[in-house]
Amino acid sequence: MRGIRGRIVGTYLVITFLSVLVFEIILIYGLVEFYYSSIEAELNRSAQSIVYNYNQYLNNYELYKDAKVLLEYIPGNTVAQVQIIDDRGVLLADSIEPSMEGMELNYYDINMALSGKQSIWKGKISQTGEPVFSVSWPITSPDSEKVIGVVRVITTLSDVNEILKNHIIILVSLGFCIVFLIFLTGLALTNTIISPVKEITSAAKTMAQGRFDVRVSKRYNDEIGELGDTLNYMAQEVSNHQKMKNDFIASISHELRTPLTSIMGWIITINSGDIDSKEELREGLDIIEKESKRLAVLVDELLDFSKFDAGVITLRRSTVNLGELLSYIKRQMEPRAVRKGITITIDVDEELPWIDADENRLKQVFINIIDNSFKFTQKGGYIDIIGRKKESSVLIRIEDNGCGIPKENIPKVKQRFFKGDSLVSGSGLGLAICDEIIKLHNGELNIESTVGKGTTVDVILPVQLEI
Numbered sequence: 001m002r003g004i005r006g007r008i009v010g011t012y013l014v015i016t017f018l019s020v021l022v023f024e025i026i027l028i029y030g031l032v033e034f035y036y037s038s039i040e041a042e043l044n045r046s047a048q049s050i051v052y053n054y055n056q057y058l059n060n061y062e063l064y065k066d067a068k069v070l071l072e073y074i075p076g077n078t079v080a081q082v083q084i085i086d087d088r089g090v091l092l093a094d095s096i097e098p099s100m101e102g103m104e105l106n107y108y109d110i111n112m113a114l115s116g117k118q119s120i121w122k123g124k125i126s127q128t129g130e131p132v133f134s135v136s137w138p139i140t141s142p143d144s145e146k147v148i149g150v151v152r153v154i155t156t157l158s159d160v161n162e163i164l165k166n167h168i169i170i171l172v173s174l175g176f177c178i179v180f181l182i183f184l185t186g187l188a189l190t191n192t193i194i195s196p197v198k199e200i201t202s203a204a205k206t207m208a209q210g211r212f213d214v215r216v217s218k219r220y221n222d223e224i225g226e227l228g229d230t231l232n233y234m235a236q237e238v239s240n241h242q243k244m245k246n247d248f249i250a251s252i253s254h255e256l257r258t259p260l261t262s263i264m265g266w267i268i269t270i271n272s273g274d275i276d277s278k279e280e281l282r283e284g285l286d287i288i289e290k291e292s293k294r295l296a297v298l299v300d301e302l303l304d305f306s307k308f309d310a311g312v313i314t315l316r317r318s319t320v321n322l323g324e325l326l327s328y329i330k331r332q333m334e335p336r337a338v339r340k341g342i343t344i345t346i347d348v349d350e351e352l353p354w355i356d357a358d359e360n361r362l363k364q365v366f367i368n369i370i371d372n373s374f375k376f377t378q379k380g381g382y383i384d385i386i387g388r389k390k391e392s393s394v395l396i397r398i399e400d401n402g403c404g405i406p407k408e409n410i411p412k413v414k415q416r417f418f419k420g421d422s423l424v425s426g427s428g429l430g431l432a433i434c435d436e437i438i439k440l441h442n443g444e445l446n447i448e449s450t451v452g453k454g455t456t457v458d459v460i461l462p463v464q465l466e467i
Helices: 003-058 063-073 108-114 158-208 223-272 278-310 322-340 359-376 407-412 430-440
Strands: 081-086 091-094 119-124 131-140 147-156 318-321 343-348 354-357 382-389 393-400 444-450 454-462
Touching: 003 063, 003 119, 003 131, 003 147, 003 158, 063 081, 063 091, 063 147, 108 119, 108 131, 108 147, 158 223, 223 278, 318 322, 318 359, 322 343, 322 359, 322 382, 322 393, 354 359, 354 454, 359 382, 359 393, 359 430, 359 454, 407 444, 430 444
Parallel strands: 343 382
Antiparallel strands: 081 091, 081 147, 119 131, 131 147, 318 354, 382 393, 393 454, 444 454
16 A cells, blocks of 8 residues: 555554554463462462471471372362472372372472572473473471471473464454554545545646645534535636636737727827818817727736736835825816716815835725716716824725625726626726735725725725824
C-alpha cells in the first residue's frame, strides 16, 4: 500500500503490534511467575512441614535411621517426590524412586541447603530430560545448629509447562486476532479518508480542465467535508466570474462597437460630401467628439483595470483639499444634472481636513460614483454630496434616491465585470477600480441600498495630514 492509506494502516499496525507484544510479554511473564510461585510455595510448605515434624518428634535419633520414618510425615495432599539426604549429599530415602537410595546427589539446591540456606532449583533430569522444580531445606541439629541433612521436594514441570504452552498459544492467537482486527479497522478508517480525497482530487482535475460544473458530495461533517465545500464554493465562484467575464466581453464589445459605429458613420457621411449645411456638419463633429470621449473613458478603465490586476498601479500623492475637490466635482457635474432634471447638492464641513492623497484618482472615484447615480436616478430625483470630519478620518457620502440595488447584488457591485443592469452602458469595472483606489489610500468604500428608495456610497479616508 502506498500513500496516505499505507502510512495510516502501517502506523496503526506498528503501534498495535508493539502494544500487543509488550502487553503479552508482561502477561506471559506474570502467568509463568504465578504458576512457578504457586509451585514453589506448595513445595516449601511440604518441606517445611517435614522439617518441623522431624524437629518435634525425631530429633533425638540418627537421621539415617529415621529417614524412611520421616517420609511418613509427608502431608497427605503432597504429590511431589520427597528425598531425605544426609550431610554428605547421599540420598537416604526417596518417596518415589527407592532404587536411587545410596546415590550421592550433586545439585545446586542441595549444596546450598547443606551450607544452611534454603534453596530452589529448576532444571532437567539428566537421565530423562524431564523438566523439574525442586526445593531444598536444611535439617539442623537442635543443640548445635549444625546441618545434619536436607529435605528435598521435587515436582515435574511437564504438566505446568504444557498448561503454560496452551495459555501462551491462546494469548498469541488472541494478539494476532487483535492486530488483524486493528488492520481491518485501519483499512475501514482510511477508506473514509481516501475515498473523499480521491473524489476531491478527481473533481479538482476536472476543474483544472475548465469544467466548473462538477461538484463534490459531502460524506462526513469533518475537515475533508469542509474541504469539499470549499472546493464547491470555489468552483461556483469561478463559474460566476467566468460568466461575468463573458458578459463583460460581450458588453465591452457592444460598448466599443456603438461609438465606433457612430464615428465611422459620420466620417463616411462627411467624406462623401453630402453635407450641405454647417449646422449638420457641426452636429456630426459633436457626435464624433462625444463618442470619442466615450471610447477614451472605456479605454482608460481597461488600462486602469490591467494596471490594478498586474499590481503596478501607483499613487501620485499630494496635499489635497477635499472641500475644494468636492465643490469642483459638483460644479463639473451640474450641467449634466440640469440636462437630466436632477438636483445635485453639496454639504461639506467648513473645516474639512486636508489629506495626503492622489487628487486625480480621488476625482476619478467620486465622478464614477456620481456617474452611476445619474444612470440610475430618474428625472426629478436628487444626488447629495456630503463631507464630514470624523475622529481620525473623513467621511464622503454620495446619496441618491434612484432605483436602488437588489440586496443580493450589493456584495457583487464592487466585483470586476459585474453589471447589475445589462441595459445600462458601462464596462462593469468602474466600482471595482474605485474600490482598489480607495484601498490604496488605506480607506474603505461601503455601499448601502434599498430597491425603490436609493443608494448611499460612503468613502472613508484616513486623515494623514492636516494644515
